[in-house]
Amino acid sequence: MAKYVLGGGCFWCLDAVYSQLRGVTKLESGYAGGNGIPNYWRVVNGDTGHAEVVHICFDEAIIPNEVILDIFFLIHDPTSLNKQGADEGVQYRSTMMYADSEQKLVFESALRRAEEIWEKAIVTEIVPLETFYIAEPEHQDYYNMNSETGYCQIVIDPKISHIRNKYKSWFKEESL
Numbered sequence: 001m002a003k004y005v006l007g008g009g010c011f012w013c014l015d016a017v018y019s020q021l022r023g024v025t026k027l028e029s030g031y032a033g034g035n036g037i038p039n040y041w042r043v044v045n046g047d048t049g050h051a052e053v054v055h056i057c058f059d060e061a062i063i064p065n066e067v068i069l070d071i072f073f074l075i076h077d078p079t080s081l082n083k084q085g086a087d088e089g090v091q092y093r094s095t096m097m098y099a100d101s102e103q104k105l106v107f108e109s110a111l112r113r114a115e116e117i118w119e120k121a122i123v124t125e126i127v128p129l130e131t132f133y134i135a136e137p138e139h140q141d142y143y144n145m146n147s148e149t150g151y152c153q154i155v156i157d158p159k160i161s162h163i164r165n166k167y168k169s170w171f172k173e174e175s176l
Helices: 009-016 040-044 065-075 101-113 142-146 148-169
Strands: 003-008 025-034 053-060 094-098 123-129
Touching: 003 009, 003 065, 009 025, 009 053, 009 065, 009 148, 053 065, 053 094, 065 094, 065 148, 094 142, 101 123, 101 148, 142 148
Parallel strands: 094 123
Antiparallel strands: 003 053, 003 094, 025 053
């Protein structure tokens, strides 16, 4: 089982896409990369330096790490520094947090692949994971619990559709 910690803006967006992929066995929205014990309001206000991230567990025998990471670079704009859509601040930065030197190499390889599809320079940071803090319960599986809200329909639905169009074969049957 592989485990990645990735941040690409709001954790709700990443969680919504990854939760629909075959081979993803566990997803947790949370915070990492800052100082102190975070909570949602401290992170959103930029008080901690933590990024909103997702902790993804997946079975590489079902879905290759390249697919997980290539999707990461399409879910968000990795060329936008500390900003995704209307969300602005270091908490929304593009980040890949590695657990060991092997994972760092995998992340660097994915970033090089992504450079071939983005015209502007990628600003995604690749940094060691220090501590992952799980977010509050209301942020877990947010999209599936709140899909009728405006944010989900305006921001998240188009991301899901975009990824589904490119990676349909990796989506769970019930999410097609």
